[in-house]
Amino acid sequence: MRNSRWLLTSFAAFAVLAAAGTAWMKAGATEPAASSTAAASGVRGLLFAQPFVLDQSYSHTWRAEQPSVRAGWLLVLDVAPEVVVPQQGYEPVLFVGDQTAERINHGDGSGHLVVIVPSELDHERGEPALDLLAGPIWFGTPRLPEQLDAKGLAEELVAARRAGIKPFAAAKVVEAKQRGGGFIALKDRTELERYAATLVTTWAPDEYDLAQGLLQPLLK
Amino acid sequence: MHRDSPSAVIALLRAATPLALMAPLAAQTFSTSTQISGGAGSISPEPRLGVLDLELAGETLAGYPHFHYTRTFEIGKRVWMAIDPTRHPAFVGDTADIYVVAHQSVAQWIANGALIDARGAPTTFTFQPGTIQANTVTLDNGTLNADAGDSLGVPYDVIIDFDQDGLLGAGDAIDGFYGEPGFFVVEDPGQPGPHNVIETQYSGGSFLGQDTYYPANLLTLGQLPLVVISHGNGHDYRWYDHIGYHLASWGCIVMSHQNNTQPGPESASVTTLTNTDYLLTNQHLIDNGALVGHIDATRIIWIGHSRGGEGVARAFNKVKTGAYVPVNYKAKDIALVSSIAPTEFLTVAQLTPFDVNYHMFVGASDSDVNGGPTTPIVQSTPIYERSAGDKTFHSIQGAGHADFHNQAGSCWCTGPSLIGKAGTHPVVLSNYLALIKHYTEGNVAARDYFERAYDDFHSASIPSNVIVAAEHKDAVGSGNFVVDDFQTNTGTALSSSGTAVTATVTNLVEALMQDLDSSFSWSAAVPMNGMCRAISGDVQRGAVFDFTASATYAVAVLPAQKDFSDDVALGFRACQGTRHPNTDTWNQPASFGVRLEDALGNFSTPIDFGWYGKLTRPYLRTGTGTGSGWANEFGTVRIPMESFTRHNPTFDLTQVVKIHFLFGSVGATLGRIGMDDIEIIAKGN
Numbered sequence: 001m002r003n004s005r006w007l008l009t010s011f012a013a014f015a016v017l018a019a020a021g022t023a024w025m026k027a028g029a030t031e032p033a034a035s036s037t038a039a040a041s042g043v044r045g046l047l048f049a050q051p052f053v054l055d056q057s058y059s060h061t062w063r064a065e066q067p068s069v070r071a072g073w074l075l076v077l078d079v080a081p082e083v084v085v086p087q088q089g090y091e092p093v094l095f096v097g098d099q100t101a102e103r104i105n106h107g108d109g110s111g112h113l114v115v116i117v118p119s120e121l122d123h124e125r126g127e128p129a130l131d132l133l134a135g136p137i138w139f140g141t142p143r144l145p146e147q148l149d150a151k152g153l154a155e156e157l158v159a160a161r162r163a164g165i166k167p168f169a170a171a172k173v174v175e176a177k178q179r180g181g182g183f184i185a186l187k188d189r190t191e192l193e194r195y196a197a198t199l200v201t202t203w204a205p206d207e208y209d210l211a212q213g214l215l216q217p218l219l220k
Numbered sequence: 221m222h223r224d225s226p227s228a229v230i231a232l233l234r235a236a237t238p239l240a241l242m243a244p245l246a247a248q249t250f251s252t253s254t255q256i257s258g259g260a261g262s263i264s265p266e267p268r269l270g271v272l273d274l275e276l277a278g279e280t281l282a283g284y285p286h287f288h289y290t291r292t293f294e295i296g297k298r299v300w301m302a303i304d305p306t307r308h309p310a311f312v313g314d315t316a317d318i319y320v321v322a323h324q325s326v327a328q329w330i331a332n333g334a335l336i337d338a339r340g341a342p343t344t345f346t347f348q349p350g351t352i353q354a355n356t357v358t359l360d361n362g363t364l365n366a367d368a369g370d371s372l373g374v375p376y377d378v379i380i381d382f383d384q385d386g387l388l389g390a391g392d393a394i395d396g397f398y399g400e401p402g403f404f405v406v407e408d409p410g411q412p413g414p415h416n417v418i419e420t421q422y423s424g425g426s427f428l429g430q431d432t433y434y435p436a437n438l439l440t441l442g443q444l445p446l447v448v449i450s451h452g453n454g455h456d457y458r459w460y461d462h463i464g465y466h467l468a469s470w471g472c473i474v475m476s477h478q479n480n481t482q483p484g485p486e487s488a489s490v491t492t493l494t495n496t497d498y499l500l501t502n503q504h505l506i507d508n509g510a511l512v513g514h515i516d517a518t519r520i521i522w523i524g525h526s527r528g529g530e531g532v533a534r535a536f537n538k539v540k541t542g543a544y545v546p547v548n549y550k551a552k553d554i555a556l557v558s559s560i561a562p563t564e565f566l567t568v569a570q571l572t573p574f575d576v577n578y579h580m581f582v583g584a585s586d587s588d589v590n591g592g593p594t595t596p597i598v599q600s601t602p603i604y605e606r607s608a609g610d611k612t613f614h615s616i617q618g619a620g621h622a623d624f625h626n627q628a629g630s631c632w633c634t635g636p637s638l639i640g641k642a643g644t645h646p647v648v649l650s651n652y653l654a655l656i657k658h659y660t661e662g663n664v665a666a667r668d669y670f671e672r673a674y675d676d677f678h679s680a681s682i683p684s685n686v687i688v689a690a691e692h693k694d695a696v697g698s699g700n701f702v703v704d705d706f707q708t709n710t711g712t713a714l715s716s717s718g719t720a721v722t723a724t725v726t727n728l729v730e731a732l733m734q735d736l737d738s739s740f741s742w743s744a745a746v747p748m749n750g751m752c753r754a755i756s757g758d759v760q761r762g763a764v765f766d767f768t769a770s771a772t773y774a775v776a777v778l779p780a781q782k783d784f785s786d787d788v789a790l791g792f793r794a795c796q797g798t799r800h801p802n803t804d805t806w807n808q809p810a811s812f813g814v815r816l817e818d819a820l821g822n823f824s825t826p827i828d829f830g831w832y833g834k835l836t837r838p839y840l841r842t843g844t845g846t847g848s849g850w851a852n853e854f855g856t857v858r859i860p861m862e863s864f865t866r867h868n869p870t871f872d873l874t875q876v877v878k879i880h881f882l883f884g885s886v887g888a889t890l891g892r893i894g895m896d897d898i899e900i901i902a903k904g905n
Contacts, residue, residue: 058426061483061490086454088526088563088588088621089597091482103482106454144484144565190425213456213478216423219505 042139043094045078046168047112048203050180051127058189060118062100062145063153069118069189073128074180074196075101075137076203077113083139084108090142097135098157100145104196105211110204114196127183132173136165190218271388274308275862276301276378276395277403280356281831285866287352288832292373292404292668294680295366299403301378301395302356305349306869312349316382317342320359323375323401333388335379338364342381351867366405370413370441370471372657373665375401404665409657410650410681413470415441420507421458424498427491429478431457432499433464434511435471443516445555445660446499449476450492450535451625452526452561459625462641463523466649472656473515475499481527485565488531492522493544500548517549519660521556523652525624526589529562529580533573533603540574551576556659558652560624561589562600568757571603575695577659578607581648583619584839584850585633591851592844593735596755601851605733605753605760610659610698612670613691614651615853617839619644635841635850643686650679673833673855689836689853691793699902700791701781703879706730706761706896715898719776725765725883725893728773733762733896741845742799750798750838750852751894762896766802770884774817775898777876782819785873789858789901790814797892798838798849806888809834813886816864819875824864828886829857852894858901 052074059066075096083092084107094101096117107113119128140156148156167173186192197214200207275289280300287302299320305312319335319342335342339360348354359378368374377396379388388394396402407413415435423429435441447467449460457476464474477495480487503511524532538544540551551574558579564571582591582600589598596602604613620633623644631640654669668677674690682688694700704715712728715721727744733753737746747764754760765773784790796803796810803810811830815823838849865871879898884890 061480061487088453088561089595091453144486146483146487188425190423193426210456213429213458214423216421216429219422219424219502 042083043077043079043137044111046075046132046137046172046176047078048074048076048179048199049132049173049176050074051183052192052195053121053183053185054188054192055186056188060100060102062102062148064147064149067118071121071128072116072118073130073132074184074199075115075117075176076199077107077115077137079107079111079113079139081108081111084113090144092139092142093145093148093156094137095140095153095156095160096132096137097130098153099130100148100153104193104214105200105204105207107204109206112203114199114203116192116196132176133167133170136160136167138165270390271397272393273397274303274393274395276303276380276393277359277376278302283828283831284825285352285827285831285863287356287866288676289860289862290403290668290672290677291400292406292665292677294406294408294677295364296362296680298358298362299360299364299405300356301359302352303347304352304866305347305355306867307865311347313347314382315344315346315384316380317344317384317386318357318359319379319381320364321377321379323377323396326397329388329397335381335386335388338376364405366407368407370415370435371661372409372654372663373404373406375404375665377402400664406665408650408680409470409653409666409669410646410679412466413653415469415471417465417468418507418510419461419464422506424502427478427480428495428498429457430495430499431460431464431476432506432511433468433474434514435468438473438510438514441471441514444471444473444514445519445521445656446496446515446517447472447474447521447523447656448492448496448499449474450479450488450495450522450524450528450531451476451481452479452524452528453481455481455525455528455625456627459627462626462645462649463652467652467656470653470657473511479528479531481531485527485530485534485563488524488527489534489538490544492524492528492531492535493538493546496520496522496549497547518553519555520549520553521558521656521660522554523558523560524562525560526621527563529559529600530564530566530571530603532557533559533562533571533578534566536573536576537570540576556655558655559600559603560648561586561621562603563589564596564599564603564755568602568606568755571606573603573607573609575609576607577610577695578604579612579655580604580614581624581651582613582615583621583623583633583644584615584617584841584853585619585631585635585638586621587634588621588632591752593740593750593752593851594738594844599752599755601753602755602758602760605758608696610695611691611693612651612655613854614647614674615689615851616644616647617687617689617836619647624648634843635839637685639683639686643683646679646681646683647686647688650681671858673857675833687836687839689795689855691854691856693793693856693897694901694905698905700905701900701902703777703781703898703900704775705898706763707759710761712763715775717778717781719778721773721775723765723771723773725767725771725773728763728765730761730763732758733760733894734758739845740799740849740851741847742801749800750849752851762894764797764892764894766797766800766890766892767883768802768890770882772883773881773895774878776878781900782876783874784816784861784876784900786903787861787900788903788905789860790816790864790879790899791856791858791901792898793854793856793896794835795852795854795894796835796838797894798852799845799847800892802890802892803838803849804847806891807837809837810891810893811835811887812891812893813882814859815880815882816871816873816876817878817880818872819877820872822871823880824871825866825868826882826886827859827863829859830887832857832859854894854896
């Protein structure tokens with residue numbers, strides 16, 4: 001079952017990326033990045049999902065509007081390593097529903113990517129408003145997240161849905177949420193980042209050194 | 221080496237020379253500045269009337285003009301002195317003692333003219349008629365002391381003691397009396413400096429992780445420059461130990477920080493700005509306050525790699541325009557911005573570095589920010605071109621994107637003759653030290669590392685197989701006279717200074733230096749092939765042409781600018797055109813000739829600038845079209861003005877009417893050449 005879903009998702013993601021890549025080439029933006037050709041594999045699975053809430057907000061620099069963040073999801077995704085090899089040119093933007101995700105690690109070794117996904121809180125449901133059952137997770141057009149605004153994000157979402165990219169199955173989402181546990185309440189962005197670094201050491205142990213870079217002693 | 225006008229010093233001597241203390245000097249007459257010659261082309265008719273301040277120290281050249289008067293010698297390298305007997309005929313037949321002494325100021329010479337040779341004893345020499353080669357004397361074989369602590373360069377003067385009395389006095393000649401010392405001997409800037417280094421890692425919170433390096437004996441060192449390093453995308457702030465340890469060992473405080481590169485270079489620029497401020501604000505929290513009182517916030521250097529390289533250029537732009545207002549520093553406090561293989565996502569306006577001293581490294585083998593013509597994003601060089609400050613550029617053949625940091629793994633490189641970190645790091649370390657010493661301390665000796673042709677002078681730590689194309693241009697407004705920078709008067713018959721251009725080279729085109737067809741394949745329809753120097757919205761123009769036989773390119777000189785005698789050098793930059801059939805046929809480093817014409821129709825002897833250093837053959841990398849050869853690699857050429865009168869004293873440097881560039885007859889017999897920035901380099905630059 002997982003394999004057939006994976007194939008469908010792969011095909012759909014490839015279609016989105018291919019279309020986006022064509023437009024991007026026509027615009028003369030850049031030569032094809034290595035990641036765009038490999039990006040057909042996209043996001044293979046949702047491994048971990050934990051909601052967070054902060055006492056102090058921070059700015060989400062992965063969108064042009066830089067919205068203020070007080071809550072959201074900490075996710076661990078199973079991704080195709082070749083899609084997430086860091087490079088200096090445009091990289092495929094990772095989307096979760098109608099939001100851009102901030103990558104904490106690279107994931108090109110383990111295939112496991114720890115990300116922060118900002119969201120408002122849905123007080124009725126008692127979790128982030130960004131519903132993982134409703135929103136797909138995919139790699140979109142290679143571009144700079146800091147230049148991506150709500151309009152562009154909406155266009156990406158439409159293209160993804162048109163390409164048949166669907167949210168993960170409920171069972172997978174539930175499983176990931178169970179792994180994540182309940183809300184974690186943190187003071188601020190620094191604590192969030194350091195907590196995310198501990199997830200990196202767990203899920204992407206090959207990036208232990210990167211995590212240590214995030215966990216240096218805090219000056220007091 | 222003397223760069224300052226002697227007039228002020230003459231006045232000082234007249235007013236302040238204690239006659240009783242300095243009888244030999246007091247006995248002479250400082251009647252005119254031309255007698256205190258040494259400027260290019262001027263010859264004193266009565267050199268024995270005073271102390272003659274001359275260029276003496278230098279190095280031999282294998283061809284005409286046979287000798288290069290230079291400022292700086294690296295330890296272990298031979299030092300010569302030379303006299304052109306056709307310019308100083310009065311010397312011929314005289315036997316003199318030649319001294320190398322510790323540099324003294326004019327005041328010190330007045331107080332004590334005793335000559336104490338740093339080598340132990342002077343060299344006795346009898347001046348010969350004929351050529352400068354016959355009057356070239358080895359002063360030292362590399363044994364002179366170069367230990368200047370954490371500075372660069374021990375200064376020396378050279379004295380020709382004609383009366384052999386062991387005193388600097390009337391009739392003697394000296395290199396180093398006015399302005400700069402005669403020469404410097406420097407430690408190899410590619411080697412570690414004298415200080416042990418402490419490294420400390422800490423975090424101030426999100427995107428405030430910092431890795432800081434400082435001299436272990438910081439307490440004794442006063443205030444030091446601050447070097448901030450901003451890494452690239454997918455890189456880590458702890459991957460720049462090589463730069464941190466090196467610069468700290470030479471007396472810098474170096475901080476490498478977490479850089480928010482993934483959203484893009486605008487975000488990265490913010491972390492450069494905030495981390496600089498954070499360190500300055502919170503230094504009391506680091507290592508029990510070890511840095512407090514030792515960071516000079518008026519001498520800040522920003523180094524950025526890749527997206528971080530774009531970020532530092534953007535960061536300066538924001539401070540300069542007021543888009544960001546730092547707490548602890550201002551735009552004028554940024555002494556140098558250096559971008560290593562920077563991306564170029566942002567706009568021309570956002571990535572204009574204005575008047576900051578700007579530097580750039582690129583690797584010709586970079587497979588990430590590859591410098592190719594397919595997209596502006598991977599073209600670093602337009603940012604460099606936009607700088608109006610002092611600017612320096614190094615393109616390193618065989619260096620990949622990851623060779624600039626020190627983390628193991630893929631080099632992100634492609635092409636032949638790869639040099640890895642072992643070849644790349646010595647280029648980086650030695651040039652950073654020279655640039656930083658110059659722009660934060662005013663160190664004069666360091667200038668030679670970026671002012672002279674790379675082949676002429678570079679750190680001995682750099683392996684001999686490393687090929688570097690280097691450029692340097694003094695800031696706009698530095699006093700140099702621009703003969704032709706191709707920015708205005710865009711026809712091929714008129715220079716930007718408004719004078720006539722006559723040329724017999726073929727296919728001469730002046731245009732924006734932009735490769736327009738996204739390919740390095742040679743096409744006559746794209747004359748600016750290989751020129752990845754401008755993108756849409758840029759204005760950097762240049763000229764290209766080719767030759768297969770003897771041909772010339774001559775530009776007339778404005779009458780008001782005809783006197784070159786007080787100038788330092790004729791400068792320009794040139795390159796070979798990549799993948800052009802002529803370049804492929806020549807297939808080696810190239811040079812051509814330069815000569816001047818005076819108002820009487822006399823010509824200086826043609827100088828092949830290749831004796832100082834040639835234009836690199838474009839890196840033989842394939843891809844992005846057919847053929848071999850990557851982006852065009854400019855090299856800056858500076859021909860000392862005095863060399864145009866070598867063995868030709870009748871040539872009148874005060875009446876220059878035309879500059880002739882000679883192709884085919886001197887240097888390469890055929891070629892495709894790009895040319896730009898023909899300038900007269902003023903004294904002091």
